Amino acid sequence: xxxxxxxxxxxxxxxxxxxxxxxxxxxxxxxxxxxxxxxxxxxxxxxxxxxxxxxxxxxxxxxxxxxxxxxxxxxxxxxxxxxxxxxxxxxxxxxxxxxxxxxxxxxxxxxxxxxxxxxxxxxxxxxxxxxxxxxxxxxxxxxxxxxxxxxxxxxxxxxxxxxxxxxxxxxxxxxxxxxxxxxxxxxxxxxxxxxxxxxxxxxxxxxxxxxxxxxxx
Ligand SMILES: [Zn+2]
Numbered sequence: 001x002x003x004x005x006x007x008x009x010x011x012x013x014x015x016x017x018x019x020x021x022x023x024x025x026x027x028x029x030x031x032x033x034x035x036x037x038x039x040x041x042x043x044x045x046x047x048x049x050x051x052x053x054x055x056x057x058x059x060x061x062x063x064x065x066x067x068x069x070x071x072x073x074x075x076x077x078x079x080x081x082x083x084x085x086x087x088x089x090x091x092x093x094x095x096x097x098x099x100x101x102x103x104x105x106x107x108x109x110x111x112x113x114x115x116x117x118x119x120x121x122x123x124x125x126x127x128x129x130x131x132x133x134x135x136x137x138x139x140x141x142x143x144x145x146x147x148x149x150x151x152x153x154x155x156x157x158x159x160x161x162x163x164x165x166x167x168x169x170x171x172x173x174x175x176x177x178x179x180x181x182x183x184x185x186x187x188x189x190x191x192x193x194x195x196x197x198x199x200x201x202x203x204x205x206x207x208x209x210x211x212x213x214x215x216x217x
Contacts, residue, residue, distance in 0.1 A: 001070070001071050001072070001073060001128065001130045001135075001137060001141070001168070001172075001174075001214075002065070002068065002073050002130060002137060002213050002214060003130055003131075003135050003136050003137065004064050004065050004066075004070070004130055004131055005064070005131065006064060006100075006101065006131040007060060007063070007064055009024075009100040010056060010057060010060050010100070011048075012048035012049075012051075012053050012056045012057070013053070013057075013098060013100055015048065023046070023048070023098070024098040024099060024100065027046055027097070027098040028094065028095045028096065028097055028098050028099065029095075031043065031090070031094045031097045031098070032094040032095050035091065035094050039091075043090055043091075043097065046098075053098075054083075054084055057084060057103060058082070058083070058084055058105065061084065061103060061104065061105040062077075062082075062105055064105070064131075065104075065105050065130075066208040067105075068105075068208075068211070068213070069082065069105060069106055069107035069109075069110055070085070070104040070105050070106060070110075070130050070131075071085075071104070071106060071107075071110040071130070071172045071174075072107060072109065072110050072172060072174055072179065072212075073211060073212050073213055073214065074107045074109070074211050074212070075209065075210060075211035075212075076107060082105055082106065082107055082108075083106060083108075083111065084103050084104070084105070084106065085103070085104045085105070085106030085110065085111055086102055086103065087102050087103070087104055087127075087129060088102050088124070101131075104130075104131075109172075109173065109176070109177050109179070110172045110173075112173065113171070114170060114171070114173055114176070117170075117171065120167065120170065120171070123167050124171075126160075126163060126164045126167045126168075127164070127167055127168050127171045127172075128140060128164055128165070128168040137214045137217065138153065138217065139153065139156060139161065140152070140153055140156065140161055140162075140164065140165035140168070141153055141165055141169075141214070143183070143187075143212075143214055143215055145184075145187060147180055147184070148179070148180030148181055148182075148183040148184030148185075148187065149175045149180045150169055150174045150175060150183075150214075152165040152166050152169070153165060182211075183212050183215065186210070186211060186212055186215060187212075187215050190203050190210060190215075190216075191215060191216060197216065198216040198217075199216055
């Protein structure tokens with residue numbers, strides 16, 4: 001999870017209708033009402049200037065994280081499986097479903113919650129967000145070059161920081177699937193401590209074109 005700066009809220013969410021109502025507020029209210037009526041209501045994105053709003057937003061989100069999943073940092077430019085993640089789930093927090101700060105570019109893996117997540121549900125507020133001003137990878141995590149896992153930064157004295165890191169690893173299953181192996185393979189392939197940018201000379205690109213950028217820090 002690499003830090004990024006969130007850009008300004010896009011026009012499609014801020015646009016005011018004839019009655020002076022802002023789109024995102026109007027859509028949040030509408031979705032909240034729909035869910036109240038029917039808890040299994042189907043969520044759908046609205047249109048703005050004849051374009052689905054999710055298509056507009058995903059371009060902005062992609063630019064913001066340089067086409068990396070906001071949570072695991074998988075690199076997937078134009079990847080079809082990437083979609084928009086509602087950080088506060090849209091069914092539990094319908095009044096944030098169209099709120100810019102709640103939306104992130106996300107890979108398929110990071111959208112799947114672990115089976116036992118219900119045991120932690122009250123801890124959602126502890127899950128880290130990569131666009132927060134005080135977030136940095138080093139503060140909360142370290143990359144273990146022996147097994148490819150993301151570990152809690154044990155040198156951080158703050159107990160709450162360590163808990164937040166630990167909850168975030170569980171929430172996005174950062175060491176689940178085959179992720180440690182994939183990261184380790186990337187590390188072996190591209191990392192070179194002797195190079196100024198820690199990327200092997202053979203790689204003809206920039207850090208932003210590699211997955212798991214925290215490997216090189
Ligand atoms: Zn991901």
